[in-house]
Amino acid sequence: MTDATSPSAPGAVRLNKRMAELGLCSRREADAWIEQGWVKVNGKVAPMGVKVTPADRVEVDKKAHGHQATQVTILLHKPMGYVSGQAEDGHEPAVMLINPRTHWREDTSPNRFSPPQLRGLAPAGRLDIDSVGLLVLTQDGRVARQLIGEDSGIEKEYLVRVTWSPPGSGPGDRGDITTDVQKAFPPALLARLRHGLSLDGQPLKPARVDWQNPEQLRFVLTEGKKRQIRRMCEQVGLKVVGLKRIRIGRVVLGNLPAGQWRYLGAHEKF
Structure with missing residues (x-):
């Protein structure tokens, strides 16, 4: 096992892709972790852009896992008239509905809203402006990949x-x-x-x-x-x-009122 894998080695892929395939995080998260120096390959801090093979040992610092543990996934009952992603044609994005006033009072999650939860919060999938119902917004790349990754087969x-x-x-x-x-x-x-x-x-x-x-x-x-x-x-x-x-998947809209949101519970899995 070498210090760094040759880009031409059989089966070599970029480290961020390998980390996503292992279910550790999204590629974007992987790049951020590599930049922070939180990822090692074969015991050495990995540089950006390095390629690895399945034979290489990938280790992630506890700081990265701690950061991941603070990330939230939010379930929103999107009403008509909001776009799922970026604002367009004068219509507001659904993320504008995520604030303390619209937090469903029956949410059983111990999480409490704080502004940092909006940082990097993005829809995992979309609903048209004239469609309503369950929209998932997440900071967690693992959730996004599970729901909208190329190999996702979630119902x-x-x-x-x-x-x-x-x-x-x-x-x-x-x-x-x-x-x-x-x-x-x-x-x-x-x-x-x-x-x-x-x-x-x-x-x-x-x-x-x-x-x-x-x-x-x-x-x-x-x-x-x-x-x-x-x-x-x-x-x-x-x-x-x-x-x-x-x-x-296994997560239902249930009684969540239109225009309100709740946290994905720790016990809930898609």
Whole structure:
């Protein structure tokens, strides 16, 4: 085992990527830790940009773990009219709702709000401006990678209110079906929603799609393309008139009121 791995060594990858693969942190966190001198490779402090192989021993200083322990993950019931990420087109970002006044009074977490918790707090996934429900914001790169990493397969569940324009009817046509859509909507098109559609030239992964009530579908997805559910529905003549995310993995929205937030509990896992 050498002091530093040659960039051309078989299987060599950047240290920050290796640390993320090991589930230690996100790549961005890894870079910050390396910069602080908190990471050693084969017993020596690692320089920025170093490459490693699976044979190299990676050690992280307790200071990094202590820093990680103070990071928070927040569950927000995003209301309509807020964007998930950066402010755009005059609309406020959802993180603006994270303050002491909007903290759900029934939150059982021992955490107490403090301004440093907003530093680096970012959405792990997105909800459109006209969608509502469970939005996760986190300082923890491990959580972000789990929810939106390339290999993430975590389920996300939505309730989707729809109307249907049968073939031959135009937008706004009086032939649009707004009540008991379930009765009129062909089972073959429901099957296409479950599997058989493509977006951006790529076939979609199978989804669970069932009627929750005569005007509302329940979607369970394991991927998250931009405006995916709305675009899926458009392909089969459905128009989404209401969309609410109620679950991510094992974490549910529950009774959290719109516009309020709580901490992810220590016992909760996605």
